[in-house]
Amino acid sequence: MVKVAAADASFLEALPDGSVEMPVPTHPHFEVWQYLESVCDPEIPVLSLREIGVLRAVRQQPQGWQIVITPTYNGCPALEQMQDDVRHCMTQKGLQAEVITCLSPAWSSDWITSQAKAKLLAYGIAPPHTKPANLTPKRIRLVQKIAPMQVVCPQCGSDNTTETSHFGSTACKAMYKCLACMEPFDYFKPY
Numbered sequence: 658m659v660k661v662a663a664a665d666a667s668f669l670e671a672l673p674d675g676s677v678e679m680p681v682p683t684h685p686h687f688e689v690w691q692y693l694e695s696v697c698d699p700e701i702p703v704l705s706l707r708e709i710g711v712l713r714a715v716r717q718q719p720q721g722w723q724i725v726i727t728p729t730y731n732g733c734p735a736l737e738q739m740q741d742d743v744r745h746c747m748t749q750k751g752l753q754a755e756v757i758t759c760l761s762p763a764w765s766s767d768w769i770t771s772q773a774k775a776k777l778l779a780y781g782i783a784p785p786h787t788k789p790a791n792l793t794p795k796r797i798r799l800v801q802k803i804a805p806m807q808v809v810c811p812q813c814g815s816d817n818t819t820e821t822s823h824f825g826s827t828a829c830k831a832m833y834k835c836l837a838c839m840e841p842f843d844y845f846k847p848y
């Protein structure tokens with residue numbers, strides 16, 4: 658695993674703080690972005706690494722391509738598989754690529770595109786809520802007391818749901834149960 662050293666500040670500065678849009682077809686790296694669009698999140702096969710906000714940058718260097726990814730959280734068990742999948746995708750197209758893991762800025766579930774959130778819902782996973790902005794921890798507690806964030810059932814749309822386990826099939830999801838249709842489902846926790 659290659660980590661970006663602090664000395665590479667200029668490299669980091671160029672990274673967007675948020676999800677990355679697919680470049681326009683006239684973009685010089687469009688084809689590579691298109692290839693990488695086939696690389697999906699190992700835990701959520703309906704989302705590409707770009708859609709979930711993991712794919713950060715594609716750079717052409719004299720020695721080959723550099724693909725920058727940011728794991729969904731530090732210590733994500735799927736990280737190695739994502740690195741392998743990216744390298745495999747590039748190799749298949751005959752391209753030499755180095756995968757660089759960048760931990761700063763840290764990934765946020767707010768980076769998941771709205772299109773990707775709709776796909777999550779269709780796949781049966783309740784998408785993460787957008788994190789409240791500019792609130793101190795004290796005020797967040799207060800807000801949650803007044804209006805707890807309702808997780809809507811991806812099966813029937815009811816908000817009559819309850820958390821059954823804070824850690825679901827993976828650490829980034831919680832297990833919920835819908836009290837209307839009685840179906841269990843995963844909730845992608847805001848992070």
Ligand SMILES: [Zn+2]
Pocket residue numbers: 810811812813814815835836837838839840
């Ligand atoms: Zn339901």
